[in-house]
Structure formats: C-alpha cells, structure tokens
Amino acid sequence: MILARDFNNIVVLSGAGLSAESGLRTFRDADGLWEGHRVEDVCTPEAYARDAQTVLRFYNARRTQLKDVKANAAHRALADFQRRHPKKISLVTQNVDDLLERAGASEVIHMHGELLKGLCTACNKRFAWSEAMELSSSCPECGKRGCVRPDIVWFGEVPYHMADIEKRLHNCDLFVAIGTSGQVYPAAGFVSAAAAAGAETVELNLENSQSPWFSEKVSGRACELVPHMFRL
Numbered sequence: 001m002i003l004a005r006d007f008n009n010i011v012v013l014s015g016a017g018l019s020a021e022s023g024l025r026t027f028r029d030a031d032g033l034w035e036g037h038r039v040e041d042v043c044t045p046e047a048y049a050r051d052a053q054t055v056l057r058f059y060n061a062r063r064t065q066l067k068d069v070k071a072n073a074a075h076r077a078l079a080d081f082q083r084r085h086p087k088k089i090s091l092v093t094q095n096v097d098d099l100l101e102r103a104g105a106s107e108v109i110h111m112h113g114e115l116l117k118g119l120c121t122a123c124n125k126r127f128a129w130s131e132a133m134e135l136s137s138s139c140p141e142c143g144k145r146g147c148v149r150p151d152i153v154w155f156g157e158v159p160y161h162m163a164d165i166e167k168r169l170h171n172c173d174l175f176v177a178i179g180t181s182g183q184v185y186p187a188a189g190f191v192s193a194a195a196a197a198g199a200e201t202v203e204l205n206l207e208n209s210q211s212p213w214f215s216e217k218v219s220g221r222a223c224e225l226v227p228h229m230f231r232l
Contacts, residue, residue: 002200011190013190015179016094079105091105122147123141133150173199176202191211
C-alpha cells in the first residue's frame with residue numbers, strides 16, 4: 001500500500017464508512033431508508049417546506065446520537081498526520097459529524113454541512129448549535145424566530161466549498177477516498193479530477209467501487225487501513 005508520508009499534497013475524501021466504525025449508521029440502509037425515514041421525507045428542501053417539524057425532529061435525534069459515539073482509530077490517524085504535516089493534507093468530508101475534529105483535526109472541509117451548526121434562512125448566517133432545534137427557535141445572529149434550520153446540504157442543494165475543493169484536487173499528488181461509494185456527484189468526480197492532475201488515486205473501503213479512476217483499491221476496515229497508510 002502507498003504511504004501518505006511519501007507525498008507532498010494530499011487530498012482525503014471521507015464518507016459514511018469512516019464514521020460507521022464509531023457506531024454511526026451509514027447514510028442509507030439496504031432498504032433505502034435512513035434511520036427508518038425515506039430520504040425524500042427528511043433530506044430535501046421540499047421535505048422541510050412540507051413538514052419542518054418532522055425534519056427538525058429527525059436531525060434532533062441525529063444530534064443526540066452523535067453525543068454517544070467517539071472518534072475511532074481512523075479519525076485519530078488522519079488527525080495525527082495533519083498535526084504533523086498541516087501543509088501536506090486537506091481533509092474533505094461528506095460526513096456531517098464532528099468526529100474528525102474530536103480526534104484533533106483542524107480545518108476540516110465539510111462539503112455537506114455540519115450537524116452541530118444551524119443556518120438562518122432570514123439572515124443566511126451560520127452558527128454553532130448543539131441542542132434541540134424547534135420551529136420557534138431564534139437565530140442567535142439576527143434574533144428572528146422560526147427561521148432556523150440544520151446547516152445541512154440537502155439533496156438538490158449545492159455542496160459547500162466546491163471551488164476550494166476543486167483547486168486542491170488540481171494541485172494534489174495523492175487523492176485518497178475513505179469509506180465512500182463515490183457514486184453521487186459532485187464527489188463522484190473528485191477522483192477523475194485528481195487523476196487528470198497526475199495524482200496517485202487510492203480507494204480504501206469495505207467494498208471496492210467500479211470506478212476506473214483509482215490506481216489502487218484496497219478493501220477492508222478504515223480503522224485498520226487508515227492508520228497503516230497514514231502512519232508517521
């Protein structure tokens with residue numbers, strides 16, 4: 001397996017498989033449901049417009065669940081590598097949890113938002129939010145009630161930080177996808193962008209994808225593969 005320490009500009013894309021080993025369930029179960037809900041009922045702007053109470057209740061439960069899990073060995077290995085080599089690695093994640101930060105990582109690029117943040121639809125400000133979110137919740141920035149929603153990028157919305165991510169991909173010499181199927185765009189296009197820039201491309205996942213753009217595919221648990229690849 002390629003060792004990350006041999007490269008100078010690394011982009012890591014992590015997905016649900018990274019945090020699943022901490023006990024957080026992956027995005028969808030085999031039956032297509034997320035925690036018993038249809039994605040269309042809890043993860044779209046239309047769902048929020050139709051039944052905001054159900055959407056808020058769903059994310060309140062996810063926020064509560066997050067308090068009961070801990071960062072795992074893979075999170076810690078990435079955080080340790082970043083602390084030693086802060087200019088060599090960019091941590092991009094599709095996950096909305098804070099487990100990389102709890103492991104000690106900094107400047108994590110959350111392209112799908114963060115569960116522990118809120119977004120005001122009135123003033124468009126983002127802010128920390130750790131408690132239950134209600135229909136009557138007030139924005140801590142502008143004070144308006146009834147305009148606070150989870151700071152989550154739902155289906156149909158544009159992921160955050162795309163210009164920054166694309167710049168990093170075009171300048172990297174190693175791209176590593178960890179615990180993600182890489183089937184949903186725009187993240188699905190990251191590996192081809194990195195490969196086009198001449199980077200080595202590695203997939204670490206329980207099951208390898210069908211993508212032809214990875215130069216190396218390694219199947220296994222993130223808690224075993226990541227500490228090996230990112231050992232110092």
